[in-house]
Amino acid sequence: MRLISKGMLGVFAGILGTMALVAAAPAEDKFSAVYVMSDNLGDMGFNDNAKTGFDRAQKDGVRTRLLQASPTDPQLWRQNLEAVSNSGEWNVIFTGPNMHDNLAAVAPQHPDQKYVFFDDQLDLPNVLSVKYAQNEGSYLAGVLAAVAATDKANFPLSSGEPKIAVVAGMDLPVIQDFIVGFKQGAATVVPDIQVQVIFIGNFNDAQKAYDLTKTAIENGANVVYNVAGPAGLGILKGAADANRYAIGVDSDQNGLHPKNVLASMLKQIGNSIYDSIGQVRGGKAEFGKLKIYGLANEGVGLVYNDALVPASVKAKVDAAKAKVVNGELKVETAFK
Structure with missing residues (x-):
């Protein structure tokens, strides 16, 4: 019996992820946001916090999708980012840690596509960078x-x-x-x-x-x-x-x-994501600039036991x- 290698599984996962994106696109014209991840949910930390922002937006009628990927498969991160950028289905594409080089390569190829890059910074005219204090x-x-x-x-x-x-x-x-x-x-x-x-x-x-x-x-x-x-x-x-x-x-x-x-x-990742979606949706997002969330605007904080x-x-x-x-x-x- 011939086993499928880990690399082949990553390729298949990327193909399936792209197919799922196309299949998931609804007929109605909803504002849409997708998160291309370099990791998985379930960390009870950064990624799960980010998810709360998309969940809140979904309740407001925004179509959302989170594309998880193995943290050891950077090829799949790039494939997913290229797939959503090429699809034309998303009003705004979010990505975050570990994706700097990928976004730097892909975003210039899609000047009309809007991106939000959080927990890092990239100075491009179609990218809103978000950092936290x-x-x-x-x-x-x-x-x-x-x-x-x-x-x-x-x-x-x-x-x-x-x-x-x-x-x-x-x-x-x-x-x-x-x-x-x-x-x-x-x-x-x-x-x-x-x-x-x-x-x-x-x-x-x-x-x-x-x-x-x-x-x-x-x-x-x-x-x-x-x-x-x-x-x-x-x-x-x-x-x-x-x-x-x-x-x-x-x-x-x-x-x-x-x-x-x-x-x-x-680090109120979810708050910043929800806020960013609202800014993009309302035409107020300042692409090409950096927005910082700190203590004063509840971007960070301490919750006690x-x-x-x-x-x-x-x-x-x-x-x-x-x-x-x-x-x-x-x-x-x-x-x-």
Whole structure:
């Protein structure tokens, strides 16, 4: 019996995806939006947050489709982007992380097609770029982490030592933006706090993330900040199994390990997608420009686990947020 190779499966998947796009096109003239992914749903983080924006738009009558793809099959990412661009069926095409080179190649070939590129930037006249002030949201996470690490009365799983950690996917500018903000926030509470920074090397290896989290905790970290996409599920489990604290990211991950996850730093991907669809639909989107979503316009934020974080600590973090929003404090960034 002859087996089909993984590469052949990817080609077949691309062909089937293109056929499905054509078959799914309805007769009525609805505003339409499609998301070409470089990953799958089910991460309980970035991708699932993005989906909420398309779900909201769908309730408004927008025809939507999300094209998932294996994170290890970049050929399929490109095929899907070319297929939707060639189809002429979509008013706006969304794509995001890992798709910079693909979009840079495809978008100029379709000057009349509108694209929204989120969590990255591409300066083309038919592309609206969307970024998030993850440094601002991470600043709040850093404040909370430093308090939790050193306040044994309110956070009994901590040793009381000023030691925290970031376990991150890859050493990229956007990830460094998380780290810079997190360190700054923590230092405002405990100036000499120790912050371990550990990179997994990818965003999908949850087992490696788990192991590295256990290492960080063995090295003294009382709180571990998850900045690792789908792999971050391993970080949260690692912290829970070691009976220490963690902070989630992108979506509300507090319920995954409710005795250990203090809060989640939300990158409101879904809000920005829903807002962008409305702008494009209303003819107000500024293509060729960059739009940033931060604390002031609810593009990022911190959602607490109320069972673990007392009101007095929330007040400290919220006071820090107010200083950022009113301009009294400027959060450092990895983007110069």
